[in-house]
Amino acid sequence: MPDFETWIKFLGLVVVVSPAVLTIVLGVSALLSLKLAEETTTRLVSAAIVFGLLAALVVLAIMLCTDNRHIAIELGDWVAIPGYHFSFKFVFDRLSVPFAILSYMLSGTIGAFASRYMHRERGFDRFFVLYAIFLLGMILTSLAGTVETLFAGWEFVGLSSALLVAFFQERAAPARNGLWVWVVYRFSDAALLLAAVAMHRLTGEGDFDQLLGHGLWPDEYSTIAVHDAFVVGLLLLVAAAGKSALVPFSGWLPRAMEGPTPSSAVFYGALSVHLGAFLLLRVSPLLERSLLLCAIVVIVGLATAVSAYLASSVQTDIKSALSFASLSQVGIIVAEIGLGLRYIALIHLLGHACLRTLQFVRAPTLLRDYRTLENAIGERLPRTDSPWSRLVGGRHAWIYRWALERGYLDALLLDYTVMPLVKVLQRCDALERRWTDFLAGEASRESDQVKPHFVTIEELT
């Protein structure tokens, strides 16, 4: 008869392994071009969600019954050589368990919704492969006990998100937006990777327990040096800002709405957009070591909340309006984390994610819902002025334009970071051309003759 510890470990493994198995099955099928029936895919998704969610709930129940606030499941070293080791460790505590359960619940809801919404869609299988990768990434990130595990999950979430933004791949706009999302994510991933390596250097290993010091969440406190905490914390803030679309990276969020509604709902309305806040909650003891860092977190959060509120007020499509409204709340959650209100931030995050999921899945039927409401009350819905409009006064037009341009954040990033770099590289490319032409004594680039489109295609669908 297995003992109590073995059962806990088994259940914890089920929570992690369920989405991993789903990803492997759907991924290998896609790789081998094995076409699964829609019903089979839906059943596999349901089974993975049910097993994972039930196991997570049982773990939660055991934790509550036994008043055990911290369960660590160590799977041992994945790679270990002298001077380096990469271990898989999952932690079940008051932060990770609610977030994992939230991920399962919302993903399950969206999975069931998507199986109908995407019915007979050409990319049905592709959607669910990306969905499985996303779910795996969310669970890994939620339960990660080491920064390396968190980084792996973080990358899975990033890739699946970018590819889902470009899901409707027959148009160029989704692909362009997918690439923009990916660029922002790569930047934030780079910051997270550097933070991970810095944490390794500081503590000798990547365990959060070592870095975040003593106590159990939310009463943890770190003893790391203030300067070190500031550097690592700043890197983590950049990573969180990229993932959660905080200022100055907010511009990718409306672009992400190009994807199908289920993915917008689960990713940008509910889960993905909260991942940055979750990361900050996880490392909040580290943030609190530096007052300056906390102040920066609060400022970034409030700036995001204000700019997203203004932007959401002027959006003309429901998904964009919802995404900015969602971002506004995420900004407030981040500010709460900066102020050290850990429990409030967690509760705010959980409630907000559920509300937004509901709003997003109702978004395609918004007009119908409005009509139902108006029919019920027998007149048009009342239109009221914003309470802020009187405060704005003569600057109304300027603020309206600023909000419409989403704070010019995309333009700033594009004009002052991306384009100068691209121009320098293009000049280098031109120099290389001249140099090889000179050495060859003739035009050296066959690639210049390549036409924008190949010629073997007969017709456009």
Add this chain to the structure above:
Amino acid sequence: MNAWQLPWLELAMIVSLVGSPLVSRLRDPERAYRWGLALTGLSFACSVLAWIGFDLGISSLDRWSVQPWLFGRQLFALDDLNAPLIPLVALLHFLTALATARTHMRRFSFSWSLAAEATRLATFSCKEPWPLIVLLIVGTVPPYVELVNRGRPTRVYLLHMLAFAVLLVGGWAAVESSLADSTHAPWWATVPLLAAILIRCGTVPVHCWLTDWFEHASLGITLLYVIPLSGVYAAVRLVLPIADDWMLTSIGLISLATAVYAAGMATIQRETRRFFAHLFLSHASLVLVGLELHNDLSLTGALSLWLSVILAVGGFGLSLRALESRFGRLSLTDYHGLYEHSPTLAVCFLLTGLASVGFPATIGFISTELLVDGAIEANPSVGVAVVAAAALNGIAVLRAYFRLFTGARHVSTVSLGIGLRERIAVLTLAFLILLGGLIPQPGISSRQRAAQEILAGRMPVERRQTPPPTARRKPPARAVRASGARIGPALT
């Protein structure tokens, strides 16, 4: 005697060397393909057996070896560094031959490919300086012949390779003569050697021959020539054991600049070949960065990344080649919408591309982590640059994916889907990439042993720095000739 004791390494080389003239006599492209495939497959199988034998610690019986009879000694042998590289090089040749489309069978010379494979296997199993130098120079001939056969401009390639050959021979001659009189190689002797290595590795600003060659050669031949990273192998065998720390730092910085520059260039390219060339350059330079930092972690990371480059960037190149065989050279200025024609190819393209930039669960993940860790240990700003290069490469890969596989869907009256042979080739690489990513410990351990062997082979610090005249003593010349890799310990 058991089967492991047969000289499998020599057999691998002999099969391709003997096979080359045999295949050249076949006029029917289909027959040449079948024989070429069988011989590269056989050579690959022999190299795998050689690797397994080495890994099990079984030494081959000298009486079965032809090397003492031919050279008077064992010239070609496996060690911790080259043992896994040789089967990977042979695998790359086999899969490239396998994935050759029928339409390209006439253009792809299986005979030259077999000859080049024999040279490459010999290069990677050779540790002695002069034979290695000769093999490296011989290895530059088939690409030149390829350009001549295709009627493409050769001057850029020829100028660079001439400089490479002259500097390599001159550099090693200077190193050897200086070691005959002193215990360390002076800077004027090692600088030409370093310059030769930098040219061969395609380091900025002497990288243009590589992008130019990608422009003009057939993609299959190009992959076989560049992907194994012969230049990096030469750096490990010839430079690393004797170079002073400041020289290694210089190479490291130049390579780092190349890695970031090439990654940036990959993001703005307007055509797939040039994009791939820059992506490859960035990865090759990252390997070189890790080697030149010469601490345990960075070296292990670089050697692991080397394996990753062969599998992931090689697989990426094969996916690109499969696309080119259907659509010709592809522009990256517009969206081509190729996903629906071949979803498998799209998935493999993405998988191999992401593996090359160190995505989790692929072979490149741990190597990139190790490399970044080692780089930060050496210098935090180097670590930041390595991460920047990896991030830019990731952006370049996804940009290319979106440009090629998304966009308006087109229909064709002929099937443009992936063929069975190409499918086997790319799926084999995909399998190895995922296997190496999910079970990384054996590979990383093997690379760590190789890193330790390399570090042990480096001349001790006091002997690499200029010692006072009284401390100098003449080394035994025979020891200098015996092995480039072990030149340091031999002097002590």
